[in-house]
Amino acid sequence: xxxxxxxxxxxxxxxxxxxxxxxxxxxxxxxxxxxxxxxxxxxxxxxxxxxxxxxxxxxxxxxxxxxxxxxxxxxxxxxx
Amino acid sequence: xxxxxxxxxxxxxxxxxxxxxxxxxxxxxxxxxxxxxxxxxxxxxxxxxxxxxxxxxxxxxxxxxxxxxxxxxxxxxxxxxxxxxxxxxxxxxxxxxxxxxxxxxxxxxxxxxxxxxxxxxxxxxxxxxxxxxxxxxxxxxxxxxxxxxxxxxxxxxxxxxxxxxxxxxxxxxxxxxxxxxxxxxxxxxxxxxxxxxxxxxxxxxxxxxxxxxxxxxxxxxxxxxxxxxxxxxxxxxxxxxxxxxxxxxxxxxxxxxxxxxxxxxxxxxxxxxxxxxxxxxxxxxxxxxxxxxxxxxxxxxxxxxxxxxxxxxxxxxxxxxxxxxxxxxxxxxxxxxxxxxxxxxxxxxxxxxxxxxxxxxxxxxxxxxxxxxxxxxxxxxxxxxxxxxxxxxxxxxxxxxx
Numbered sequence: 510x511x512x513x514x515x516x517x518x519x520x521x522x523x524x525x526x527x528x529x530x531x532x533x534x535x536x537x538x539x540x541x542x543x544x545x546x547x548x549x550x551x552x553x554x555x556x557x558x559x560x561x562x563x564x565x566x567x568x569x570x571x572x573x574x575x576x577x578x579x580x581x582x583x584x585x586x587x588x589x
Numbered sequence: 590x591x592x593x594x595x596x597x598x599x600x601x602x603x604x605x606x607x608x609x610x611x612x613x614x615x616x617x618x619x620x621x622x623x624x625x626x627x628x629x630x631x632x633x634x635x636x637x638x639x640x641x642x643x644x645x646x647x648x649x650x651x652x653x654x655x656x657x658x659x660x661x662x663x664x665x666x667x668x669x670x671x672x673x674x675x676x677x678x679x680x681x682x683x684x685x686x687x688x689x690x691x692x693x694x695x696x697x698x699x700x701x702x703x704x705x706x707x708x709x710x711x712x713x714x715x716x717x718x719x720x721x722x723x724x725x726x727x728x729x730x731x732x733x734x735x736x737x738x739x740x741x742x743x744x745x746x747x748x749x750x751x752x753x754x755x756x757x758x759x760x761x762x763x764x765x766x767x768x769x770x771x772x773x774x775x776x777x778x779x780x781x782x783x784x785x786x787x788x789x790x791x792x793x794x795x796x797x798x799x800x801x802x803x804x805x806x807x808x809x810x811x812x813x814x815x816x817x818x819x820x821x822x823x824x825x826x827x828x829x830x831x832x833x834x835x836x837x838x839x840x841x842x843x844x845x846x847x848x849x850x851x852x853x854x855x856x857x858x859x860x861x862x863x864x865x866x867x868x869x870x871x872x873x874x875x876x877x878x879x880x881x882x883x884x885x886x887x888x889x890x891x892x893x894x895x896x897x898x899x900x901x902x903x904x905x906x907x908x909x910x911x912x913x914x915x916x917x918x919x920x921x922x923x924x925x926x927x928x929x930x931x932x933x934x935x936x937x938x939x940x941x942x943x944x945x946x947x948x949x950x951x952x953x954x955x956x957x958x959x960x961x962x963x964x965x966x967x968x969x970x971x972x973x974x975x976x977x978x979x980x981x982x983x984x985x986x987x988x989x990x991x
Contacts, residue, residue: 538734544786547844552874552881555791555840555852560634560653560667561927561948561984568640568982569923572954574891574915575858575866577795578836580779584693584712585721585746585771587805588671 556580626704626731626738628663629655634988642952642980644676661701669693678976682962683809683823685755691716704731718751718763742777752806771801787844794837804828810912811962812901813970820970821962824904826911834860850874863895864916879931883948887923899960900971914976918957925950934989942990954978
C-alpha cells in the first residue's frame with residue numbers, strides 16, 4: 510500500500526471514528542430554552558388559526574392538481 | 590396566556606428577569622404553536638366563509654373547538670359546511686346548474702406522554718353524491734434539547750361516489766346504476782427545527798396513494814366532430830384507477846425585531862399521472878397595538894396530466910382521457926390579507942383572550958391548455974380563448990381562548 514493510500518485510509522478511519530463518537534453524545538442545544546421566547550409568540554406559528562388555514566388549503570386543493578405536504582389533514586370530498 | 594407573556598417580555602421586562610426565571614418562563618410557553626410536546630390551547634373558533642368565482646358560490650359556517658382534559662389529554666371537534674351554488678363552465682357544458690350542501694364533522698384526540706404526542710382523528714364528509722370517511726394517526730417526538738420535533742403520520746380514507754340525475758318530475762336523486770368507491774392512503778413525515786433564536790424551519794413530506802374511481806362523473810371530454818353541432822362531441826372521461834403522488838415542502842419563518850414575522854415556503858409535487866407542481870409562498874405578519882395583520886402572496890404552477898387533453902382528435906383516442914381542468918397546465922396567483930383584533934369580553938372572566946378576524950384572498954388562474962368550450966360556436970372548436978378564473982375568498986371568524 511502506498512503512502513498516499515495509507516494516509517487516505519487513516520483520514521477515513523479518523524473521520525469514521527469522529528462520527529461514531531459524535532453519535533454517542535447528544536448534541537448540545539445551540540438555542541437555549543431561555544432564548545426561545547420568540548417561538549412562544551403566536552405570530553411565529555406556521556398555523557396560527559387552524560380553522561382559517563385548513564379552509565384556504567381546501568379551497569386551493571380543490572382547484573389544483575397538487576396535494577399534500579401542507580402539514581394539515583383534510584377530509585375527502587367531491588369538491589371539483 | 591401566551592400572547593401576553595410574550596408581549597411583556599418584548600416590552601423589556603424580560604431583560605430584568607434572572608436567567609432562572611427566564612428559563613422557567615421559556616419552559617412554560619416554549620414553542621407551543623410550532624412544536625410538539627405541548628397540547629393545543631383551549632380554544633373555540635366560529636367562522637363564516639365565502640368563495641365566489643367562475644360562476645360558483647360556496648359559503649357556509651365552520652366551527653372548531655379544542656379542549657384539554659388534565660395535563661396530557663386534548664380533544665378537538667369541528668363542523669364545516671359548504672353551501673354550493675354552481676353554474677360553472679363545466680356545468681354549463683355538460684350538466685345543469687345545481688345547488689347542494691356538503692357537511693363535514695371531525696373529531697380528534699391528542700395524548701401527551703413525556704416528549705411524545707400521540708394523535709388520532711376521524712373526519713366524515715357527506716354531500717348528496719359523495720361520502721368520505723377519513724381516519725388519521727400520528728406520533729410526534731421532541732428531541733435534541735427540544736430544538737427538533739419529528740412527526741410521522743398515516744391516514745386512510747374511504748370514499749363512496751354517486752351520480753345525481755334529475756327525474757322527469759324535477760326531483761334530483763342518485764343514479765341507481767352508478768355507485769363507485771375510492772380508497773386513499775397517506776404517509777407523512779414532518780420535521781420542525783429551531784435554527785436560531787429567531788428562525789424556525791418546517792419540513793413536510795407526504796406520500797399519497799389512491800385506488801378506485803378517481804374521476805369526476807359529471808365532467809366530459811370532447812373530441813373533434815367537424816360538421817356536427819359546434820364541431821365537437823362530448824364523451825365520458827376515463828381515468829386510471831390508481832394514482833400515487835409525492836409532495837415535499839420547506840417553510841422558513843423569521844422573527845423580526847419590531848414584533849413582526851416573515852415566512853417563505855416552497856413545495857414540490859409530482860405524481861404518477863405526470864403532473865409536476867411548484868408552489869412558492871411568502872407571508873408577512875405585522876402587529877400594531879391590539880391588531881395583527883397578515884399579508885400573503887402565493888404562486889403555483891403545474892404541468893398537465895399525461896392523459897389530459899382539451900380536445901381529442903377523435904372518439905376513443907386513448908385508453909385514458911380526461912378534461913378536468915384541475916389536470917390541465919396552468920399557473921395561478923393568490924394574494925391575500927387579513928386582520929385580527931384582540932378584544933376583551935366583559936362579564937366573561939373565563940375567556941382569557943378573544944379575537945375578531947377577517948381575511949380576504951383573491952385567486953387568479955391562468956389556464957394554458959383549457960379553453961372556453963362555450964365559445965366554440967363563435968371561434969371554432971379548438972380555437973376558443975383560453976379560460977381564466979378569478980375568485981374572491983372571504984373569511985370572517987371569532988376566536989376565544991378559555
